Amino acid sequence: MTALPDWNPRGPRVRRDPIAAYDEMRSQCPVARGPSGAWTLFTHADVTAAAVDHQTYSNAVSAHLQVPNGLDEAVHTAFRSVVDRYFTRERMRALEPAMERVAADLVSRLEMPGVIDAVAIGSRFAVRAQSMWLGWPAALEEELLEWIGDNHAATRSRDRTRTAAVAQRFDEIIRSLTDSRRKAGDAAPDDVTTELVRDRVDGRPLTDEEIVSILRNWTGGDLGSIALCTGVILNYLAEHSHVQDRLRSGISTREFDAILDEILRIDDPFVSNRRVVTDTVTVGDRTLQAGDRVILNWTAANRDPRIFGDSEQFEPETNAPYNLVYGIGKHVCPGRPLATLELRALTRAVLESTSRIESDPERPPQRARPPVGGFATAAIRLV
Numbered sequence: 001m002t003a004l005p006d007w008n009p010r011g012p013r014v015r016r017d018p019i020a021a022y023d024e025m026r027s028q029c030p031v032a033r034g035p036s037g038a039w040t041l042f043t044h045a046d047v048t049a050a051a052v053d054h055q056t057y058s059n060a061v062s063a064h065l066q067v068p069n070g071l072d073e074a075v076h077t078a079f080r081s082v083v084d085r086y087f088t089r090e091r092m093r094a095l096e097p098a099m100e101r102v103a104a105d106l107v108s109r110l111e112m113p114g115v116i117d118a119v120a121i122g123s124r125f126a127v128r129a130q131s132m133w134l135g136w137p138a139a140l141e142e143e144l145l146e147w148i149g150d151n152h153a154a155t156r157s158r159d160r161t162r163t164a165a166v167a168q169r170f171d172e173i174i175r176s177l178t179d180s181r182r183k184a185g186d187a188a189p190d191d192v193t194t195e196l197v198r199d200r201v202d203g204r205p206l207t208d209e210e211i212v213s214i215l216r217n218w219t220g221g222d223l224g225s226i227a228l229c230t231g232v233i234l235n236y237l238a239e240h241s242h243v244q245d246r247l248r249s250g251i252s253t254r255e256f257d258a259i260l261d262e263i264l265r266i267d268d269p270f271v272s273n274r275r276v277v278t279d280t281v282t283v284g285d286r287t288l289q290a291g292d293r294v295i296l297n298w299t300a301a302n303r304d305p306r307i308f309g310d311s312e313q314f315e316p317e318t319n320a321p322y323n324l325v326y327g328i329g330k331h332v333c334p335g336r337p338l339a340t341l342e343l344r345a346l347t348r349a350v351l352e353s354t355s356r357i358e359s360d361p362e363r364p365p366q367r368a369r370p371p372v373g374g375f376a377t378a379a380i381r382l383v
């Protein structure tokens with residue numbers, strides 16, 4: 001007899017109020033089997049333990065090549081060392097002025113006073129910031145924006161044909177950019193995409209498939225995340241004027257970044273990642289078998305009262321060491337320095353060109369539909 005599922009990650013309870021539903025699951029059924037048979041882990045301890053146990057919890061969850069996130073062990077390590085080179089402190093420092101210009105230019109075109117959708121602004125900013133970083137043409141902006149929307153819709157639909165078509169379209173965009181650089185040879189522009197096209201792993205050139213996969217991972221995953229993070233951050237500032245005041249008070253970059261991380265901990269829009277179990281393992285009072293699918297719910301883990309006390313309590317310094325927004329273990333987000341730079345640049349630009357960020361009582365924020373986290377729209381008033 002097949003056991004009844006413990007919960008439905010896309011059911012009405014989760015759709016109504018995802019954060020409250022995850023909190024409830026964490027306290028009532030912390031290791032829960034869904035209708036597909038996949039297990040979701042909700043507590044900070046279980047999510048952390050699974051994320052750092054790379055032997056028992058494999059990342060080989062997809063039939064498609066996913067560099068580096070779908071790789072395990074030595075192959076993963078080799079590709080991680082390629083990827084990590086693009087996010088060094090020196091590179092991020094060099095990128096900062098250009099990133100600030102992208103943010104300032106975008107914000108200077110907003111009507112003030114006026115109402116904006118923080119998620120839509122975040123999407124546009126993400127596309128411009130990434131295009132600037134990778135050396136992609138501005139002419140791609142609308143196509144990439146349309147792609148973000150279609151990608152979220154395809155994820156929600158669970159229609160594999162639709163998801164595959166959206167992924168295919170993205171690969172075609174990327175391939176046209178890498179092909180043109182290969183053809184140009186020495187005349188190729190001096191940018192990150194060209195560098196990647198010429199990069200090597202384990203002493204051999206990267207294959208086309210690997211390059212496309214890396215770029216897909218950098219852009220496909222990131223564009224949506226930056227948009228959702230922007231929605232969460234600006235909405236939080238609109239609702240918490242004392243935090244906004246603190247950010248406006250000339251604090252250090254370190255404190256500024258810690259505040260953004262803490263806002264994202266409280267309402268983490270990067271909800272989950274997947275694993276597959278390689279051996280029988282007991283989690284809490286449940287036994288998972290080799291081949292079982294596992295979902296690490298970062299959003300729930302980041303609000304676990306056993307670690308954070310009152311989950312809503314805003315404590316950037318105290319909570320930083322336990323914050324899982326960018327993951328933990330070997331697969332911890334390599335793009336964190338870039339994401340932090342982007343989010344800081346945009347938030348600063350908005351703060352610098354306004355005296356207040358306020359909620360719009362006429363239009364409360366609308367949650368995104370699970371499994372997408374954060375908000376679908378977050379209207380905020382810029383004064």
Ligand code: HEM
Pocket residue numbers: 051067068069070080083217218219221222225226229270273274298324325326327328330331332333334335336338339
């Ligand atoms: C916007 C905010 C972002 C958040 C909240 C975020 C979050 C995460 C998390 C939680 C993981 C761990 C995944 C796992 O354990 O399975 C991860 C991995 C990853 N992230 Fe990010 N990320 C963000 C932005 C970025 C950016 C800007 C890039 C690159 C341009 C990036 C590239 C990656 C890659 C390549 C991995 C896979 C690493 C591996 O498997 O070794 N992310 N990210």
